[in-house]
Amino acid sequence: xxxxxxxxxxxxxxxxxxxxxxxxxxxxxxxxxxxxxxxxxxxxxxxxxxxxxxxxxxxxxxxxxxxxxxxxxxxxxxxxxxxxxxxxxxxxxxxxxxxxxxxxxxxxxxxxxxxxxxxxxxxxxxxxxxxxxxxxxxxxxxxxxxxxxxxxxxxxxxxxxxxxxxxxxxxxxxxxxxxxxxxxxxxxxxxxxxxxxxxxxxxxxxxxxxxxxxxxxxxxxxxxxx
Numbered sequence: 001x002x003x004x005x006x007x008x009x010x011x012x013x014x015x016x017x018x019x020x021x022x023x024x025x026x027x028x029x030x031x032x033x034x035x036x037x038x039x040x041x042x043x044x045x046x047x048x049x050x051x052x053x054x055x056x057x058x059x060x061x062x063x064x065x066x067x068x069x070x071x072x073x074x075x076x077x078x079x080x081x082x083x084x085x086x087x088x089x090x091x092x093x094x095x096x097x098x099x100x101x102x103x104x105x106x107x108x109x110x111x112x113x114x115x116x117x118x119x120x121x122x123x124x125x126x127x128x129x130x131x132x133x134x135x136x137x138x139x140x141x142x143x144x145x146x147x148x149x150x151x152x153x154x155x156x157x158x159x160x161x162x163x164x165x166x167x168x169x170x171x172x173x174x175x176x177x178x179x180x181x182x183x184x185x186x187x188x189x190x191x192x193x194x195x196x197x198x199x200x201x202x203x204x205x206x207x208x209x210x211x212x213x214x215x216x217x218x219x220x221x222x223x224x225x226x
Contacts, residue, residue, distance in 0.1 A: 007104035011050025011057055012213035015180050016135055017043050018147050018188040018206065025206040027074040028174030038084070039068040039077075040193070040200045042145060043176065044137055045109075045212055046128055052101040052108075060098065061126045063089040063139060064110075067117075067198060078176070083117035085198045089139050092123040099123070108218035109179070119196050133186075135209070148189040149207035171208070179214035 019025055019034070019041030026032045027039060043064040047057045067085035068077040077083060088110075090102055106121065127138045133153055139145040155167040169185035186207035193200055 007053045007101060007108075008215075008217050009050070009052045009105050009108045010215035011047050011052070011105065013048035013050070013211070014046045014130075015043070015175075015183075015208070015210040015212045016046075016137065016147075016149065017041065017176075017208040017210075018149050018186075018191045020191075020200065020202050021206040023187050023206050024171070024185055025174070025208070027176075028171075030073045030075040033071065033073060034068070035205075038070040038072070039066065039074045040202070041066055042147065042191070042193070044128070052105045055097045055101045057098060057101075057105065059091075060094060061091040061128055061137075062106075062109075063126070063137075063145065065089065065145065065193060065195075067200075074176075081113050081115045083115055085119065085196065086115055086117050087119035087196065088121040089126070089144070090121055090123050091126045093126075094123065104218040108216055109177070109214065112219060142192075144195045145193045147191045147207075149186050149191075149209075150189065151184055151186045151209045174208070175210065177212075180210055180212045183208050183210040 019039055021027065021035040027034055045062045047060045050057045065087055066083055068074050069082060069084050088106060094102065124139050124144060129136050133151040136148050137146065152169055153167045154169060171183045171185055175183055186209050188205045188207045189203065191202045191205060
């Protein structure tokens with residue numbers, strides 16, 4: 001039997017995030033509780049370019065869906081590995097080679113810490129479309145998850161007011177992971193989820209747009225059970 005090996009990864013692309021918080025999400029500061037007392041959220045990563053080992057990952061979508069326990073600040077819950085719900089959805093267009101290296105990429109992105117409430121990743125059909133300031137995303141035709149988010153254009157929301165920094169509301173130190181950057185403020189027109197007995201639906205809530213880039217060597221995946 002060939003021993004599992006670690007894999008080099010180098011991926012970059014677009015980042016989208018929406019959650020139950022009102023605009024703007026308080027969780028980056030980790031000072032107050034989320035708007036609902038807990039966090040219902042999704043982090044969507046679209047790989048524009050990159051590889052894991054020799055396997056190209058261009059065009060893949062990864063969606064991290066989570067719910068934190070009530071009465072806990074989000075970063076505290078992450079650090080403690082205590083979640084009510086956490087799972088990852090992977091684009092079912094992935095080839096067999098991409099599926100084989102996906103665990104290495106996930107460990108590189110999320111680490112190897114055991115998390116209470118974690119559900120096994122699953123492959124599912126996904127559709128991501130972006131036109132101008134708007135982005136729409138669905139998993140399983142919207143049966144599992146869907147969102148409709150918009151990047152805020154202050155030239156439209158505050159017409160006539162000069163904005164020396166451009167038309168986007170730029171944010172710093174709010175991203176949940178260090179490999180996320182260039183974050184701007186958006187809002188979700190609709191955000192709903194239903195899977196694993198967990199469900200929610202929100203309107204007019206927080207959203208972020210941004211980019212991500214990360215590289216390194218992930219540990220070898222554990223051997224598959226016989």
